[in-house]
Amino acid sequence: MTYILYASEGTGSVVCEAVLALSGLPHRRVDVTILAPTGPDPELIQVNPLGQVPVLKLPHGEIMTESAAITLYLADLVPEKDLAPVPSNPLRARYLRWMAFLASAVYPSSLRKFYPERYTADPAGAEAVKDAAISRLTREFAVLAAGLGTSPYLLGTKMSAVDIYAAMLIGWEENQEGMRDVFPGLIQLAQRISSHPVLRPIWQRNALPL
Template sequence: MHTLYTRPETGGFAVHAALEQSGTEYKVVTIDKSKGDHRGAEFGALSPLGQVPVLKLPDGTAMTESAAMMIYLGDLNLEAGLGPPPGSALRPHYLRWLVFSAANLYMADLRYYYADRHTSDPAGIDGVKTSALADLTKQLEIVDQAIGDQPFLLGDTWSGADIYTAMIANWHPDVPALFAACRNLERMCNGVRELECVKTANRYHKSF
């Protein structure tokens, strides 16, 4: 069995949806930050940084890094459709957009919401947030252009890259304004919202 350690409204949302879609047996363990669960010795052994999500594998070892979990779960059951199989023409594009979202969108989002972690000068917090929001918006505009008139990033078929990107897009501090400017992105996010695996994950995470 796989065990997902997470909490609502975090990057565990996409992994939760991927677990559901993969068909593998899993359970969810909530790490309650208000109770200090993330500082406990047991969780610390799984996640040295004290961050969620963490995916414990059936052999007892642990994975961190949500994008890596998405790739792993996609390869675990290729028939689930979370990602194109290795060797397919779409595989490089799937990996590109999944990593783009993790390395750029996710990081810009964290800089915006946790600006104090990115400067030692309290007077610089507003500047960090302004820069982060500008980066996040520009990067989402790039995604919007990449989608074009397609339903999803890879064309007619959704993948884990769409779930991951839609999750972060919906963390934007002004989603209505974002979608007004990025109609292709809005269409993709609406399509992701209708996936059964996403609906299941959303009942816990409330990310959409």
């Protein structure tokens, strides 16, 4: 009955680790290396041929990849923990919108910024890929900040799993002071998550800003 999370410090597995911790579901973490010169951990390749984290192995053996799918799945498993609005809740639409936006727009822009060489066949083009990714990220964070408005959380006054996902991506920005100047609401949202008593140690271990 144990959920097994394949994780690596400082990566997108942190949101799944956080939701697992809040869920109270029995779980354990398997720490794997992803970017070693010798290639990803063979244990990871066995469950995800792309060599990426997070991966969640369900108690009945099913393998899940994709951070947003895992987050949505886990949060729905424990409705009593109030990590996600149930489908009949009008806030469900906003919850799904931001979850998909973070996973399909912001996260890939971060990846292009951190690993630009993967997104061009021209070694001289990596810098331009990175610059374009930074501009795109700024536009995407502006959309997110506008959606947040003056609320403490993306769904209003109550924290949900999508805030944890957002806080992870905000935390990956190296220039936190610059982010605070331009998007103070996003930094405040990230700080609400990083100061949560259950999430703080997870944030700390994953080298995310506190």
